[in-house]
Amino acid sequence: MSVIDWIIMLAVLLGIVVYGIFKTRNINNVQSYLLGDKDLPWWTIGLSIMATQASAVTFLSTPGQAYSSGMGFAQFYFGMPIAMILLCIFVLPIYYKLNVYTAYEYLESRFDLKTRTLTAILFLVQRGMAAGITIYAPSIVLSNIFGWSLNITILLMGVFVIIYTVMGGTKAVSVTQKQQMIVILIGMLLAAIIIVFKMPNDISFGDAVSVAGKMGKLEVVNFDFDLSNRYTFWTGMIGGVFLFLSYFGTDQSQVQRYLSGKSLPESRLGLLFNGIIKVPMQFLVLFVGILVFVFFQFTNPPIHFNTANIKNLENSPYQQELNRLQIEHNMVFDQKQIAIRSLIAATKSNETQSIQQAQQAVQNLINEDKNIRQEVKQLIKKQNPKAEVNDDDYIFITAVTKYLPVGLIGLLLAVIFSAAMSSTSSELNALATTSIIDLYRRSFVKHQTDKHYLNMSKIFTILWGAIALLFAATASLFDNLIEAVNIVGSIFYGTILGIFIVAFFLKKVGGNAVFLAALVAEMIVITIFTLDQYEYVKIAYLWLNLIGCFLVMFFGLIFQAGNKILIKNITTE
Protein backbone atom coordinates (compact mmCIF):
# COMPACT_ATOMS: atom_id res chain seq x y z
CA MET A 1 0.00 0.00 0.00
CA SER A 2 1.34 3.43 -0.94
CA VAL A 3 2.22 6.24 1.46
CA ILE A 4 -0.65 8.34 0.08
CA ASP A 5 -3.13 5.58 0.91
CA TRP A 6 -1.75 5.28 4.43
CA ILE A 7 -2.02 9.05 4.92
CA ILE A 8 -5.61 9.15 3.62
CA MET A 9 -6.70 6.16 5.69
CA LEU A 10 -5.13 7.38 8.93
CA ALA A 11 -6.26 10.99 8.35
CA VAL A 12 -9.89 9.90 7.89
CA LEU A 13 -9.85 7.57 10.90
CA LEU A 14 -7.97 9.95 13.22
CA GLY A 15 -10.12 12.86 12.04
CA ILE A 16 -13.28 10.99 13.04
CA VAL A 17 -11.82 9.96 16.42
CA VAL A 18 -10.65 13.52 17.24
CA TYR A 19 -14.03 14.92 16.13
CA GLY A 20 -15.82 12.44 18.41
CA ILE A 21 -13.65 13.32 21.40
CA PHE A 22 -13.96 17.09 20.73
CA LYS A 23 -17.77 16.98 20.44
CA THR A 24 -18.12 15.10 23.72
CA ARG A 25 -15.47 16.86 25.83
CA ASN A 26 -18.04 18.28 28.28
CA ILE A 27 -19.70 15.03 29.27
CA ASN A 28 -19.56 14.88 33.06
CA ASN A 29 -22.56 12.92 34.31
CA VAL A 30 -23.83 9.40 33.88
CA GLN A 31 -27.03 10.33 32.00
CA SER A 32 -25.07 12.30 29.38
CA TYR A 33 -22.56 9.48 29.14
CA LEU A 34 -25.14 6.71 28.64
CA LEU A 35 -27.95 8.59 26.89
CA GLY A 36 -25.97 11.40 25.24
CA ASP A 37 -27.99 14.33 26.72
CA LYS A 38 -30.94 13.10 24.63
CA ASP A 39 -30.38 15.83 22.08
CA LEU A 40 -29.78 13.97 18.83
CA PRO A 41 -31.80 14.89 15.71
CA TRP A 42 -33.46 12.22 13.58
CA TRP A 43 -30.85 12.10 10.80
CA THR A 44 -28.05 11.44 13.30
CA ILE A 45 -30.16 8.69 14.91
CA GLY A 46 -30.97 7.16 11.51
CA LEU A 47 -27.34 7.16 10.35
CA SER A 48 -26.23 5.83 13.74
CA ILE A 49 -28.72 2.93 13.53
CA MET A 50 -27.52 2.11 10.01
CA ALA A 51 -23.86 2.30 11.03
CA THR A 52 -24.43 0.01 14.02
CA GLN A 53 -25.98 -2.67 11.85
CA ALA A 54 -23.48 -2.39 8.98
CA SER A 55 -20.22 -3.90 10.19
CA ALA A 56 -17.01 -4.20 8.18
CA VAL A 57 -18.01 -7.70 7.11
CA THR A 58 -21.08 -6.14 5.43
CA PHE A 59 -18.84 -4.18 3.07
CA LEU A 60 -16.39 -7.04 2.52
CA SER A 61 -18.95 -9.85 2.14
CA THR A 62 -21.97 -8.27 0.45
CA PRO A 63 -20.27 -7.33 -2.87
CA GLY A 64 -18.66 -10.80 -2.85
CA GLN A 65 -22.07 -12.34 -2.34
CA ALA A 66 -23.47 -10.43 -5.33
CA TYR A 67 -20.45 -11.55 -7.38
CA SER A 68 -21.14 -15.21 -6.57
CA SER A 69 -24.91 -15.43 -6.16
CA GLY A 70 -26.44 -12.28 -7.66
CA MET A 71 -28.58 -9.60 -6.05
CA GLY A 72 -31.25 -11.73 -4.34
CA PHE A 73 -29.78 -10.89 -0.91
CA ALA A 74 -31.50 -7.46 -1.15
CA GLN A 75 -34.77 -9.26 -0.30
CA PHE A 76 -33.40 -10.08 3.16
CA TYR A 77 -34.13 -6.42 4.07
CA PHE A 78 -37.67 -6.21 2.67
CA GLY A 79 -39.23 -6.63 6.13
CA MET A 80 -37.24 -3.71 7.57
CA PRO A 81 -39.69 -0.79 6.91
CA ILE A 82 -42.60 -2.82 8.36
CA ALA A 83 -40.58 -3.73 11.46
CA MET A 84 -39.59 -0.05 11.89
CA ILE A 85 -43.24 1.06 11.71
CA LEU A 86 -44.32 -1.59 14.27
CA LEU A 87 -41.53 -0.45 16.63
CA CYS A 88 -42.60 3.19 16.21
CA ILE A 89 -46.20 2.30 17.09
CA PHE A 90 -45.80 -0.23 19.89
CA VAL A 91 -42.30 -0.11 21.40
CA LEU A 92 -40.90 3.44 21.27
CA PRO A 93 -43.79 5.09 23.17
CA ILE A 94 -43.33 2.62 26.06
CA TYR A 95 -39.56 3.13 26.30
CA TYR A 96 -40.06 6.91 26.22
CA LYS A 97 -42.90 6.87 28.74
CA LEU A 98 -40.79 4.89 31.23
CA ASN A 99 -37.69 7.01 30.49
CA VAL A 100 -35.46 3.92 30.49
CA TYR A 101 -31.71 3.66 29.86
CA THR A 102 -31.91 0.06 28.63
CA ALA A 103 -34.55 -2.18 27.04
CA TYR A 104 -34.22 -4.56 30.00
CA GLU A 105 -35.24 -1.88 32.51
CA TYR A 106 -38.70 -2.02 30.99
CA LEU A 107 -38.92 -5.71 31.88
CA GLU A 108 -38.68 -4.88 35.59
CA SER A 109 -41.60 -2.47 35.43
CA ARG A 110 -43.60 -4.96 33.34
CA PHE A 111 -42.56 -8.15 35.22
CA ASP A 112 -39.96 -8.14 38.00
CA LEU A 113 -36.24 -7.79 38.81
CA LYS A 114 -35.31 -11.41 38.19
CA THR A 115 -36.71 -11.37 34.62
CA ARG A 116 -34.83 -8.14 33.90
CA THR A 117 -31.56 -9.55 35.29
CA LEU A 118 -31.92 -12.84 33.39
CA THR A 119 -32.53 -11.07 30.06
CA ALA A 120 -29.66 -8.62 30.64
CA ILE A 121 -27.25 -11.50 31.34
CA LEU A 122 -28.39 -13.38 28.21
CA PHE A 123 -27.72 -10.19 26.20
CA LEU A 124 -24.26 -9.66 27.74
CA VAL A 125 -23.12 -13.22 26.95
CA GLN A 126 -24.31 -13.07 23.36
CA ARG A 127 -23.23 -9.52 22.49
CA GLY A 128 -19.92 -9.83 24.35
CA MET A 129 -18.88 -12.65 22.02
CA ALA A 130 -20.22 -10.86 18.94
CA ALA A 131 -18.11 -7.75 19.73
CA GLY A 132 -14.94 -9.85 19.44
CA ILE A 133 -16.06 -11.23 16.08
CA THR A 134 -16.90 -7.73 14.77
CA ILE A 135 -13.20 -6.92 15.18
CA TYR A 136 -11.78 -10.33 14.24
CA ALA A 137 -13.65 -11.02 10.98
CA PRO A 138 -12.41 -7.99 8.96
CA SER A 139 -8.95 -8.20 10.59
CA ILE A 140 -8.35 -11.71 9.27
CA VAL A 141 -9.29 -10.62 5.71
CA LEU A 142 -7.11 -7.47 5.81
CA SER A 143 -4.15 -9.29 7.34
CA ASN A 144 -4.34 -12.01 4.67
CA ILE A 145 -4.54 -9.50 1.83
CA PHE A 146 -1.83 -7.10 3.02
CA GLY A 147 0.35 -9.56 4.91
CA TRP A 148 -0.12 -7.47 8.07
CA SER A 149 0.22 -9.12 11.47
CA LEU A 150 -3.24 -10.27 12.59
CA ASN A 151 -2.75 -9.04 16.15
CA ILE A 152 -1.60 -5.58 15.04
CA THR A 153 -4.63 -5.29 12.71
CA ILE A 154 -6.91 -6.28 15.59
CA LEU A 155 -5.22 -3.73 17.85
CA LEU A 156 -5.50 -1.00 15.21
CA MET A 157 -9.23 -1.73 14.81
CA GLY A 158 -9.88 -1.96 18.53
CA VAL A 159 -7.77 0.67 20.24
CA PHE A 160 -9.12 3.73 18.36
CA VAL A 161 -12.68 2.70 19.03
CA ILE A 162 -12.10 1.97 22.72
CA ILE A 163 -10.48 5.41 23.22
CA TYR A 164 -13.37 7.50 21.87
CA THR A 165 -16.11 5.25 23.26
CA VAL A 166 -14.59 5.42 26.74
CA MET A 167 -14.08 9.18 26.56
CA GLY A 168 -17.39 10.26 25.04
CA GLY A 169 -19.89 7.47 25.70
CA THR A 170 -23.11 7.24 23.71
CA LYS A 171 -22.84 10.69 22.15
CA ALA A 172 -19.33 9.94 20.85
CA VAL A 173 -20.69 6.73 19.32
CA SER A 174 -23.54 8.54 17.55
CA VAL A 175 -21.63 11.60 16.28
CA THR A 176 -18.74 9.50 14.96
CA GLN A 177 -21.16 7.09 13.31
CA LYS A 178 -22.63 9.98 11.33
CA GLN A 179 -19.18 10.78 9.91
CA GLN A 180 -18.37 7.10 9.41
CA MET A 181 -21.59 6.52 7.48
CA ILE A 182 -20.83 9.51 5.22
CA VAL A 183 -17.31 8.14 4.54
CA ILE A 184 -18.80 4.68 3.82
CA LEU A 185 -21.40 5.97 1.34
CA ILE A 186 -18.94 8.28 -0.48
CA GLY A 187 -16.32 5.50 -0.63
CA MET A 188 -18.73 2.92 -2.07
CA LEU A 189 -20.12 5.39 -4.64
CA LEU A 190 -16.61 6.35 -5.79
CA ALA A 191 -15.64 2.68 -6.03
CA ALA A 192 -18.69 2.00 -8.25
CA ILE A 193 -17.90 4.97 -10.52
CA ILE A 194 -14.20 4.08 -10.90
CA ILE A 195 -14.99 0.42 -11.66
CA VAL A 196 -17.33 1.55 -14.46
CA PHE A 197 -14.54 3.73 -15.91
CA LYS A 198 -12.14 0.77 -15.72
CA MET A 199 -14.23 -1.27 -18.18
CA PRO A 200 -12.77 -1.70 -21.72
CA ASN A 201 -13.46 1.18 -24.12
CA ASP A 202 -15.77 -0.86 -26.35
CA ILE A 203 -18.00 -1.85 -23.38
CA SER A 204 -20.57 0.72 -22.26
CA PHE A 205 -22.21 0.79 -18.82
CA GLY A 206 -25.42 -0.56 -20.43
CA ASP A 207 -23.48 -3.44 -22.02
CA ALA A 208 -21.90 -4.26 -18.65
CA VAL A 209 -25.23 -4.40 -16.83
CA SER A 210 -26.77 -6.37 -19.68
CA VAL A 211 -24.01 -9.02 -19.43
CA ALA A 212 -24.68 -9.38 -15.70
CA GLY A 213 -28.41 -9.73 -16.42
CA LYS A 214 -27.83 -12.42 -19.03
CA MET A 215 -25.72 -14.30 -16.47
CA GLY A 216 -28.67 -14.30 -14.04
CA LYS A 217 -26.98 -11.95 -11.57
CA LEU A 218 -29.68 -9.25 -11.56
CA GLU A 219 -32.61 -11.16 -10.11
CA VAL A 220 -33.49 -8.87 -7.20
CA VAL A 221 -37.03 -10.11 -6.57
CA ASN A 222 -38.10 -13.73 -6.49
CA PHE A 223 -41.78 -14.43 -5.69
CA ASP A 224 -41.42 -18.25 -5.57
CA PHE A 225 -42.68 -19.65 -2.26
CA ASP A 226 -39.78 -22.05 -1.74
CA LEU A 227 -38.94 -22.87 1.89
CA SER A 228 -35.47 -24.17 0.98
CA ASN A 229 -34.53 -20.91 -0.78
CA ARG A 230 -32.91 -18.57 1.75
CA TYR A 231 -33.68 -15.30 -0.05
CA THR A 232 -37.12 -14.76 -1.58
CA PHE A 233 -39.72 -12.02 -1.30
CA TRP A 234 -41.54 -14.13 1.32
CA THR A 235 -38.56 -14.89 3.56
CA GLY A 236 -37.74 -11.18 3.58
CA MET A 237 -41.29 -10.00 4.23
CA ILE A 238 -42.18 -12.64 6.86
CA GLY A 239 -38.94 -13.87 8.45
CA GLY A 240 -37.28 -10.47 8.06
CA VAL A 241 -39.99 -8.64 10.03
CA PHE A 242 -39.49 -10.96 13.05
CA LEU A 243 -35.72 -10.80 12.82
CA PHE A 244 -35.65 -6.98 12.64
CA LEU A 245 -38.28 -6.61 15.36
CA SER A 246 -36.09 -8.60 17.73
CA TYR A 247 -32.82 -6.95 16.69
CA PHE A 248 -34.04 -3.34 16.72
CA GLY A 249 -36.54 -3.74 19.55
CA THR A 250 -34.61 -5.80 22.11
CA ASP A 251 -30.89 -5.51 21.36
CA GLN A 252 -29.44 -2.76 23.54
CA SER A 253 -26.80 -1.84 20.93
CA GLN A 254 -29.69 -0.61 18.72
CA VAL A 255 -32.15 0.48 21.43
CA GLN A 256 -29.50 2.83 22.87
CA ARG A 257 -29.14 4.55 19.50
CA TYR A 258 -32.76 5.71 19.30
CA LEU A 259 -33.17 6.33 23.05
CA SER A 260 -30.59 9.12 22.73
CA GLY A 261 -32.96 11.06 20.44
CA LYS A 262 -34.13 14.60 21.22
CA SER A 263 -37.76 13.47 21.51
CA LEU A 264 -40.09 10.61 20.61
CA PRO A 265 -40.85 12.10 17.16
CA GLU A 266 -37.10 12.47 16.42
CA SER A 267 -36.48 8.83 17.40
CA ARG A 268 -39.42 7.68 15.30
CA LEU A 269 -38.19 9.65 12.29
CA GLY A 270 -34.69 8.16 12.79
CA LEU A 271 -36.10 4.61 12.70
CA LEU A 272 -38.31 5.35 9.67
CA PHE A 273 -35.36 6.98 7.87
CA ASN A 274 -33.35 3.80 8.46
CA GLY A 275 -36.28 1.66 7.27
CA ILE A 276 -36.64 3.45 3.97
CA ILE A 277 -32.94 4.05 3.18
CA LYS A 278 -31.60 0.62 4.13
CA VAL A 279 -33.09 -1.33 1.19
CA PRO A 280 -31.77 1.00 -1.57
CA MET A 281 -28.41 1.23 0.25
CA GLN A 282 -28.11 -2.54 0.31
CA PHE A 283 -29.05 -2.57 -3.39
CA LEU A 284 -26.17 -0.15 -4.05
CA VAL A 285 -23.64 -2.28 -2.11
CA LEU A 286 -24.79 -5.40 -3.99
CA PHE A 287 -24.65 -3.51 -7.30
CA VAL A 288 -20.99 -2.65 -6.60
CA GLY A 289 -20.45 -6.44 -6.38
CA ILE A 290 -22.18 -6.86 -9.77
CA LEU A 291 -19.90 -4.21 -11.29
CA VAL A 292 -16.90 -6.10 -9.86
CA PHE A 293 -18.31 -9.27 -11.48
CA VAL A 294 -18.57 -7.60 -14.89
CA PHE A 295 -15.14 -5.98 -14.44
CA PHE A 296 -13.61 -9.42 -13.86
CA GLN A 297 -15.22 -10.69 -17.06
CA PHE A 298 -12.88 -8.34 -18.97
CA THR A 299 -9.89 -8.36 -16.59
CA ASN A 300 -8.45 -11.72 -15.69
CA PRO A 301 -9.26 -12.30 -12.01
CA PRO A 302 -7.00 -14.26 -9.63
CA ILE A 303 -7.66 -17.99 -9.70
CA HIS A 304 -8.40 -17.75 -5.97
CA PHE A 305 -9.03 -14.45 -4.17
CA ASN A 306 -7.38 -15.25 -0.83
CA THR A 307 -3.72 -14.54 -1.67
CA ALA A 308 -2.49 -16.10 1.59
CA ASN A 309 -3.90 -19.48 0.48
CA ILE A 310 -2.26 -19.16 -2.95
CA LYS A 311 1.11 -18.25 -1.43
CA ASN A 312 0.95 -21.35 0.76
CA LEU A 313 0.19 -23.50 -2.29
CA GLU A 314 3.07 -21.97 -4.26
CA ASN A 315 5.43 -23.04 -1.50
CA SER A 316 4.12 -26.58 -1.37
CA PRO A 317 4.47 -29.80 -3.41
CA TYR A 318 1.19 -28.83 -5.14
CA GLN A 319 2.81 -25.95 -7.03
CA GLN A 320 2.89 -27.75 -10.39
CA GLU A 321 -0.79 -28.64 -10.20
CA LEU A 322 -1.52 -25.03 -9.36
CA ASN A 323 0.45 -23.89 -12.42
CA ARG A 324 -1.52 -26.26 -14.66
CA LEU A 325 -4.81 -24.93 -13.32
CA GLN A 326 -3.59 -21.34 -13.77
CA ILE A 327 -2.89 -22.00 -17.48
CA GLU A 328 -6.37 -23.54 -17.93
CA HIS A 329 -7.93 -20.57 -16.09
CA ASN A 330 -6.13 -18.11 -18.43
CA MET A 331 -7.28 -20.02 -21.53
CA VAL A 332 -10.91 -20.02 -20.37
CA PHE A 333 -10.63 -16.29 -19.71
CA ASP A 334 -9.41 -15.62 -23.27
CA GLN A 335 -12.26 -17.65 -24.75
CA LYS A 336 -14.75 -15.85 -22.50
CA GLN A 337 -13.64 -12.46 -23.91
CA ILE A 338 -14.76 -13.49 -27.38
CA ALA A 339 -17.96 -15.18 -26.14
CA ILE A 340 -19.06 -12.15 -24.07
CA ARG A 341 -18.52 -9.75 -26.98
CA SER A 342 -20.61 -12.09 -29.16
CA LEU A 343 -23.32 -12.02 -26.47
CA ILE A 344 -23.31 -8.21 -26.41
CA ALA A 345 -23.56 -8.11 -30.21
CA ALA A 346 -26.40 -10.67 -30.15
CA THR A 347 -28.26 -8.68 -27.50
CA LYS A 348 -27.99 -5.53 -29.63
CA SER A 349 -29.29 -7.42 -32.68
CA ASN A 350 -32.27 -8.58 -30.57
CA GLU A 351 -32.36 -12.04 -32.20
CA THR A 352 -33.63 -14.49 -29.62
CA GLN A 353 -31.88 -17.55 -31.01
CA SER A 354 -28.43 -15.98 -31.31
CA ILE A 355 -28.84 -14.43 -27.83
CA GLN A 356 -29.62 -17.86 -26.37
CA GLN A 357 -26.68 -19.48 -28.16
CA ALA A 358 -24.23 -16.78 -27.05
CA GLN A 359 -25.64 -16.87 -23.52
CA GLN A 360 -25.12 -20.64 -23.37
CA ALA A 361 -21.55 -20.33 -24.64
CA VAL A 362 -20.68 -17.76 -21.93
CA GLN A 363 -22.42 -19.83 -19.25
CA ASN A 364 -20.45 -22.93 -20.27
CA LEU A 365 -17.17 -21.04 -19.95
CA ILE A 366 -18.21 -19.61 -16.57
CA ASN A 367 -19.02 -23.14 -15.37
CA GLU A 368 -15.69 -24.38 -16.68
CA ASP A 369 -13.90 -21.65 -14.74
CA LYS A 370 -15.94 -22.49 -11.65
CA ASN A 371 -14.72 -26.09 -11.86
CA ILE A 372 -11.11 -24.93 -12.14
CA ARG A 373 -11.58 -22.74 -9.05
CA GLN A 374 -13.11 -25.67 -7.24
CA GLU A 375 -10.04 -27.76 -8.05
CA VAL A 376 -7.83 -25.01 -6.60
CA LYS A 377 -9.91 -25.08 -3.40
CA GLN A 378 -9.46 -28.84 -3.18
CA LEU A 379 -5.69 -28.39 -3.56
CA ILE A 380 -5.71 -25.80 -0.77
CA LYS A 381 -7.61 -28.25 1.46
CA LYS A 382 -5.17 -31.02 0.61
CA GLN A 383 -2.23 -28.82 1.53
CA ASN A 384 -3.91 -27.52 4.71
CA PRO A 385 -7.12 -29.30 5.79
CA LYS A 386 -7.92 -26.46 8.21
CA ALA A 387 -7.69 -23.68 5.58
CA GLU A 388 -10.81 -21.57 4.86
CA VAL A 389 -11.42 -21.98 1.12
CA ASN A 390 -14.47 -19.75 0.74
CA ASP A 391 -12.94 -16.63 -0.85
CA ASP A 392 -16.12 -14.54 -1.34
CA ASP A 393 -15.06 -12.08 1.38
CA TYR A 394 -11.80 -11.41 -0.51
CA ILE A 395 -13.33 -10.52 -3.90
CA PHE A 396 -14.18 -6.86 -3.28
CA ILE A 397 -11.01 -6.06 -1.33
CA THR A 398 -8.94 -7.67 -4.13
CA ALA A 399 -10.65 -5.46 -6.74
CA VAL A 400 -10.02 -2.42 -4.54
CA THR A 401 -6.36 -3.04 -3.76
CA LYS A 402 -5.26 -4.31 -7.17
CA TYR A 403 -7.25 -2.20 -9.61
CA LEU A 404 -8.36 1.05 -7.98
CA PRO A 405 -6.16 4.18 -8.12
CA VAL A 406 -3.88 5.31 -5.31
CA GLY A 407 -5.83 7.41 -2.83
CA LEU A 408 -9.10 5.58 -3.34
CA ILE A 409 -7.53 2.44 -1.84
CA GLY A 410 -6.82 4.41 1.36
CA LEU A 411 -10.36 5.80 1.37
CA LEU A 412 -11.94 2.36 0.93
CA LEU A 413 -9.79 0.90 3.68
CA ALA A 414 -11.03 3.77 5.84
CA VAL A 415 -14.56 2.65 4.84
CA ILE A 416 -13.88 -0.87 6.13
CA PHE A 417 -12.23 0.34 9.35
CA SER A 418 -15.03 2.89 9.86
CA ALA A 419 -17.66 0.18 9.50
CA ALA A 420 -15.85 -2.05 12.01
CA MET A 421 -15.42 0.84 14.43
CA SER A 422 -19.02 2.02 14.18
CA SER A 423 -20.44 -1.42 15.03
CA THR A 424 -17.92 -2.11 17.77
CA SER A 425 -18.44 1.26 19.48
CA SER A 426 -22.20 0.62 19.68
CA GLU A 427 -21.61 -2.84 21.08
CA LEU A 428 -19.12 -1.69 23.75
CA ASN A 429 -21.37 1.20 24.71
CA ALA A 430 -24.41 -1.11 25.02
CA LEU A 431 -22.47 -3.75 26.98
CA ALA A 432 -21.21 -1.12 29.44
CA THR A 433 -24.66 0.44 29.82
CA THR A 434 -26.36 -2.90 30.49
CA SER A 435 -23.60 -3.91 32.95
CA ILE A 436 -23.90 -0.67 34.91
CA ILE A 437 -27.68 -0.06 34.78
CA ASP A 438 -29.15 -3.56 34.87
CA LEU A 439 -26.62 -5.29 37.12
CA TYR A 440 -24.11 -3.08 38.96
CA ARG A 441 -26.30 -0.12 39.99
CA ARG A 442 -29.51 -2.14 40.29
CA SER A 443 -28.30 -5.15 42.28
CA PHE A 444 -24.79 -4.58 43.65
CA VAL A 445 -23.86 -0.95 44.44
CA LYS A 446 -27.15 0.91 44.79
CA HIS A 447 -26.52 4.25 46.48
CA GLN A 448 -23.39 5.88 45.12
CA THR A 449 -22.70 9.30 43.63
CA ASP A 450 -23.25 10.16 39.98
CA LYS A 451 -19.47 10.56 39.60
CA HIS A 452 -18.96 7.00 40.85
CA TYR A 453 -21.38 5.56 38.25
CA LEU A 454 -19.81 7.69 35.50
CA ASN A 455 -16.36 6.34 36.35
CA MET A 456 -17.69 2.79 36.58
CA SER A 457 -19.37 3.19 33.16
CA LYS A 458 -15.97 4.09 31.70
CA ILE A 459 -14.31 1.17 33.49
CA PHE A 460 -16.96 -1.24 32.15
CA THR A 461 -16.41 0.12 28.60
CA ILE A 462 -12.66 -0.51 28.91
CA LEU A 463 -13.32 -3.96 30.39
CA TRP A 464 -15.67 -5.00 27.56
CA GLY A 465 -13.23 -3.52 25.01
CA ALA A 466 -10.42 -5.61 26.51
CA ILE A 467 -12.62 -8.74 26.47
CA ALA A 468 -13.53 -8.08 22.80
CA LEU A 469 -9.85 -7.61 21.86
CA LEU A 470 -8.81 -10.74 23.77
CA PHE A 471 -11.59 -12.72 22.14
CA ALA A 472 -10.62 -11.40 18.68
CA ALA A 473 -6.92 -12.16 19.27
CA THR A 474 -7.60 -15.78 20.30
CA ALA A 475 -10.41 -16.36 17.78
CA SER A 476 -8.10 -18.07 15.28
CA LEU A 477 -7.43 -20.81 17.85
CA PHE A 478 -10.97 -22.10 17.46
CA ASP A 479 -12.38 -23.86 14.41
CA ASN A 480 -15.24 -22.12 12.70
CA LEU A 481 -15.62 -19.53 15.40
CA ILE A 482 -18.03 -17.24 13.60
CA GLU A 483 -20.50 -20.08 13.20
CA ALA A 484 -19.99 -20.97 16.87
CA VAL A 485 -20.91 -17.43 17.88
CA ASN A 486 -23.99 -17.49 15.66
CA ILE A 487 -25.03 -20.77 17.25
CA VAL A 488 -24.58 -19.38 20.77
CA GLY A 489 -26.57 -16.32 19.68
CA SER A 490 -29.39 -18.50 18.34
CA ILE A 491 -29.53 -20.44 21.61
CA PHE A 492 -30.26 -17.24 23.59
CA TYR A 493 -31.87 -14.84 21.09
CA GLY A 494 -35.21 -16.68 20.78
CA THR A 495 -35.72 -16.64 24.54
CA ILE A 496 -34.96 -12.90 24.77
CA LEU A 497 -37.39 -12.13 21.94
CA GLY A 498 -40.03 -14.39 23.55
CA ILE A 499 -39.77 -12.47 26.87
CA PHE A 500 -40.26 -9.14 25.07
CA ILE A 501 -43.17 -10.39 22.95
CA VAL A 502 -44.91 -11.63 26.11
CA ALA A 503 -44.17 -8.27 27.76
CA PHE A 504 -45.66 -6.24 24.89
CA PHE A 505 -48.54 -8.39 23.69
CA LEU A 506 -49.59 -10.95 26.35
CA LYS A 507 -50.59 -8.54 29.07
CA LYS A 508 -52.14 -11.23 31.32
CA VAL A 509 -48.85 -13.09 31.79
CA GLY A 510 -47.00 -12.05 34.96
CA GLY A 511 -43.37 -12.06 36.13
CA ASN A 512 -43.20 -15.50 37.76
CA ALA A 513 -44.84 -17.21 34.77
CA VAL A 514 -42.56 -15.57 32.16
CA PHE A 515 -39.41 -16.14 34.24
CA LEU A 516 -40.22 -19.84 34.64
CA ALA A 517 -41.23 -20.05 30.97
CA ALA A 518 -37.89 -18.48 29.93
CA LEU A 519 -35.92 -20.98 32.02
CA VAL A 520 -37.91 -23.98 30.69
CA ALA A 521 -37.67 -22.68 27.10
CA GLU A 522 -33.93 -22.16 27.43
CA MET A 523 -33.48 -25.70 28.80
CA ILE A 524 -35.52 -27.18 25.95
CA VAL A 525 -33.57 -25.17 23.37
CA ILE A 526 -30.26 -26.36 24.86
CA THR A 527 -31.60 -29.96 24.90
CA ILE A 528 -32.64 -29.75 21.23
CA PHE A 529 -29.25 -28.29 20.37
CA THR A 530 -27.46 -31.10 22.28
CA LEU A 531 -29.60 -33.78 20.59
CA ASP A 532 -28.72 -32.22 17.24
CA GLN A 533 -25.01 -32.32 18.10
CA TYR A 534 -25.28 -36.07 18.84
CA GLU A 535 -27.41 -36.49 15.67
CA TYR A 536 -30.54 -37.78 17.44
CA VAL A 537 -32.51 -34.99 15.71
CA LYS A 538 -31.61 -32.85 12.74
CA ILE A 539 -32.48 -29.18 13.05
CA ALA A 540 -30.66 -26.14 11.64
CA TYR A 541 -29.55 -23.81 14.43
CA LEU A 542 -31.38 -20.78 12.98
CA TRP A 543 -34.67 -22.50 13.87
CA LEU A 544 -33.67 -22.33 17.56
CA ASN A 545 -34.57 -18.60 17.47
CA LEU A 546 -38.14 -19.36 16.50
CA ILE A 547 -38.46 -22.36 18.84
CA GLY A 548 -37.14 -20.42 21.87
CA CYS A 549 -39.48 -17.49 21.17
CA PHE A 550 -42.62 -19.63 20.80
CA LEU A 551 -41.76 -21.79 23.82
CA VAL A 552 -41.53 -18.71 26.08
CA MET A 553 -44.94 -17.52 24.85
CA PHE A 554 -46.51 -20.98 25.14
CA PHE A 555 -45.18 -21.80 28.62
CA GLY A 556 -45.83 -18.24 29.77
CA LEU A 557 -49.54 -18.67 28.99
CA ILE A 558 -49.66 -22.20 30.49
CA PHE A 559 -47.89 -21.19 33.73
CA GLN A 560 -50.04 -18.09 34.09
CA ALA A 561 -53.22 -20.15 33.63
CA GLY A 562 -51.91 -22.76 36.14
CA ASN A 563 -51.10 -19.97 38.59
CA LYS A 564 -54.64 -18.58 38.32
CA ILE A 565 -56.23 -21.99 38.94
CA LEU A 566 -53.98 -22.52 41.97
CA ILE A 567 -54.89 -19.13 43.45
CA LYS A 568 -58.60 -19.78 42.77
CA ASN A 569 -58.43 -23.16 44.58
CA ILE A 570 -56.62 -21.65 47.57
CA THR A 571 -59.21 -18.81 47.77
CA THR A 572 -62.14 -21.30 47.53
CA GLU A 573 -60.69 -23.47 50.31
Add this chain to the structure above:
Amino acid sequence: MPKSSTSADKENPPILKTWNRLYWLILAIHAVIITLFYLFTEFYK
Protein backbone atom coordinates in the same frame (compact mmCIF):
# COMPACT_ATOMS: atom_id res chain seq x y z
CA MET B 1 -53.09 1.45 12.02
CA PRO B 2 -53.84 1.56 15.75
CA LYS B 3 -54.34 4.93 17.39
CA SER B 4 -51.46 6.18 19.54
CA SER B 5 -52.25 6.97 23.14
CA THR B 6 -49.39 8.63 25.06
CA SER B 7 -49.09 12.39 25.36
CA ALA B 8 -45.74 12.37 23.58
CA ASP B 9 -47.48 10.72 20.63
CA LYS B 10 -49.52 13.86 20.13
CA GLU B 11 -46.47 15.64 18.73
CA ASN B 12 -47.02 15.57 15.00
CA PRO B 13 -44.44 14.59 12.40
CA PRO B 14 -42.89 17.40 10.34
CA ILE B 15 -44.90 16.34 7.27
CA LEU B 16 -48.40 14.95 6.60
CA LYS B 17 -49.72 16.04 10.03
CA THR B 18 -50.29 12.56 11.53
CA TRP B 19 -48.02 9.62 12.18
CA ASN B 20 -50.43 7.19 10.57
CA ARG B 21 -50.23 9.10 7.29
CA LEU B 22 -46.44 9.08 7.48
CA TYR B 23 -46.43 5.30 8.09
CA TRP B 24 -48.64 4.79 5.03
CA LEU B 25 -46.29 6.99 3.00
CA ILE B 26 -43.30 4.83 4.09
CA LEU B 27 -45.20 1.68 3.10
CA ALA B 28 -46.13 3.24 -0.26
CA ILE B 29 -42.49 4.21 -0.96
CA HIS B 30 -41.41 0.69 0.01
CA ALA B 31 -43.99 -0.77 -2.40
CA VAL B 32 -42.69 1.50 -5.18
CA ILE B 33 -39.08 0.41 -4.45
CA ILE B 34 -40.03 -3.29 -4.61
CA THR B 35 -41.98 -2.69 -7.85
CA LEU B 36 -38.93 -0.96 -9.37
CA PHE B 37 -36.73 -3.89 -8.29
CA TYR B 38 -39.23 -6.27 -9.89
CA LEU B 39 -39.22 -4.30 -13.16
CA PHE B 40 -35.39 -4.22 -13.04
CA THR B 41 -35.35 -8.01 -12.59
CA GLU B 42 -37.76 -8.57 -15.48
CA PHE B 43 -35.97 -6.14 -17.79
CA TYR B 44 -32.58 -7.83 -17.45
CA LYS B 45 -33.88 -11.41 -17.33
